[in-house]
Amino acid sequence: xxTWLLTDRxxxxxxxxxxxxxxxxxxxxxxxxxxxxxxxxxxxxxxxxEASETQGARLRKFKNRFFEMRARLAFDLNTSGxxxxxxxxxxxxxxxxxxxxxxxxxxxxxx
Numbered sequence: 001x002x003t004w005l006l007t008d009r010x011x012x013x014x015x016x017x018x019x020x021x022x023x024x025x026x027x028x029x030x031x032x033x034x035x036x037x038x039x040x041x042x043x044x045x046x047x048x049x050e051a052s053e054t055q056g057a058r059l060r061k062f063k064n065r066f067f068e069m070r071a072r073l074a075f076d077l078n079t080s081g082x083x084x085x086x087x088x089x090x091x092x093x094x095x096x097x098x099x100x101x102x103x104x105x106x107x108x109x110x111x
Contacts, residue, residue: 003035003037004088005074006040007086012025012044015073016048017052025051027050028047031082031085045063048069
């Protein structure tokens with residue numbers, strides 16, 4: 001899930017409270033390499049911290065809000081955006097489509 005959230009750099013900046021951050025969030029690899037990241041959760045936290053530009057005690061408090069920020073990123077995930085390029089997301093969408101089609105056929109057959 002965190003891998004999917006890493007696809008939207010602008011959302012990361014916004015959720016970190018610094019939409020005007022001018023950095024490129026270089027800690028996030030190119031989309032074609034995102035699924036090779038071993039610790040996507042840690043990388044997401046790193047990206048949020050970088051975008052926030054906070055330090056010291058404020059940074060410690062900021063890190064404590066990670067689960068809230070991750071939930072917000074998931075809620076705001078642009079499913080029409082770069083996440084579509086990830087094979088894991090494509091497989092997920094395929095499974096959801098197949099499931100929905102089976103349910104619809106089952107409902108049509110019951111009528």
